[in-house]
Amino acid sequence: MRDPYDVLGVSKSASAADIKKAYRQLAKKYHPDRNRDDAKAKERFAEINTAYEIVGDEKKKAQFDRGEIGPDGKPKGFEGFGAGPGGFSRAWRSSSGPGANQHYEFNFGGGGGQGGAGGFDPSDLFADLFGGRRRAQQTPERGEDVAATATVPLETAAKGGSARVILPSGRTLEVKVPAGVEDSQQIRLRGQGQPGLRGGESGDALVTVKIAAHPYFRLEGRDLRLDLPVTIYEAALGAKVQTPTLDGKVELAVPAGSNGGRVLRLRGKGLPATESKPAGDLYVALKIMLPEEPDAEFEARLRELRERHHYDPRRKMG
Known part of the structure; x- marks a missing residue:
């Protein structure tokens, strides 16, 4: 049998509360109901309960610390038979260590229960042991999330x-x-x-x-992004245009001389504020659009504009 302190993973100086906490954690981990097909887990569970029967009981813990009982809960130093009809006895005296000059006598008799004031009844030990296991198996366990x-x-x-x-x-x-x-x-x-x-x-x-994805808005954290189509003259001359938001349409001022891709911000038009976070914003990117159907007059005006007001938007690119 291993040292019960090692089995529970606690030090000899651990408090009763710490010992109990360690026992509960290990008993839950290795409980047979959670490890039905693991024989080693069942053995570990039995070992954990045996260890707790020793160091989880104030009296037995003291006896173990003094060296009077072993990690299996049995008294140390008793052997031999012949103390009377149907039983045996053994006297043992400690001559050194914490239990020096102390005398212990164990009597297992067939006629008298515990065999006197100094007697030891093994049925108590097994009752405690198996009773502890039974209590562990009956401990309520929270369901999984x-x-x-x-x-x-x-x-x-x-x-x-x-x-x-x-x-x-x-x-x-x-x-x-x-x-x-x-x-x-x-x-x-x-x-x-x-x-x-x-x-x-x-x-x-x-x-x-x-x-879910939205046909117009893109979500970034608590902010929203929107590509807003505008005409070439709205972008060039400036205008006030209707812009969709989660609260309905609002009027957005497009500055004159706006290029395609310019981003305008509408404060507080993203996801609304919560108790812990402020409202997000709506970022509107201008997207210059030509007419869907060709228009001869429109194209003629553009050709005239190209001839009279030619400019190179890529001149800075080398």
């Missing part, structure tokens, strides 16, 4: 709403989506995971929110 994904439209992420999610068990739930939720943010549903063992509480369901 489960993971699921809910995909929602950008508008739902911004304004809040609900989404339907299917758990690994096949069960369908309606999830409340808070306003301003970000992509890949998790929502915890208490008690919606795997059921607990032996009366333990159920685990949770961890739902990851995924925001």
Whole structure:
């Protein structure tokens, strides 16, 4: 048998609370219910319980520390038979160490229970041992958490709403989506995971929110980006144009002389603010568009402009 302190991974000076904590962690890890096909785990579980029966009991711990009992819980130094009808006894005296000059006598008799004031009843030890294992097996255990994904439209992420999610068990739930939720943010549903063992509480369901792609807006954190088509004369002369946002259309001022790709910012028009994060912004990139259908007069004006006002936008590129 190994030293019970080594089995539990604690020092000899560890407190009762630390010993109990170490025992619970190891017992949960190697419990037979969680390791049904692992024979070594079952042996480890038995070893953990035996160790805790020694150092988890104040009296037995003191006896072990004094060297009176071994790591298996049996008294040290008793051997031989012949103390009377149907039993045996052994006297043992310590002459050195912490238990010096102390006398211990163990009597296993067939006629008298514990065999006197100094007697030892092995049935108590086995009752404690197997009773400890039984208590460990009956300890409530929390159920496992489960993971699921809910995909929602950008508008739902911004304004809040609900989404339907299917758990690994096949069960369908309606999830409340808070306003301003970000992509890949998790929502915890208490008690919606795997059921607990032996009366333990159920685990949770961890739902990851995924925001679906939008036909116009691109999501970057809490900000939104939008490519806004404008005419060549709106970009050249400046204009006020209608721009979509999550709250509806607003009027955007396009400065005169704007080139394609110029980015204008609308503050606070991204995802709305939450208790912990400010509102995002909407970044609008201008995209100069020509007429969809050819127009002879328009093309003639452009040719005239090319001849009278020629310029080279690539001159700085070498």
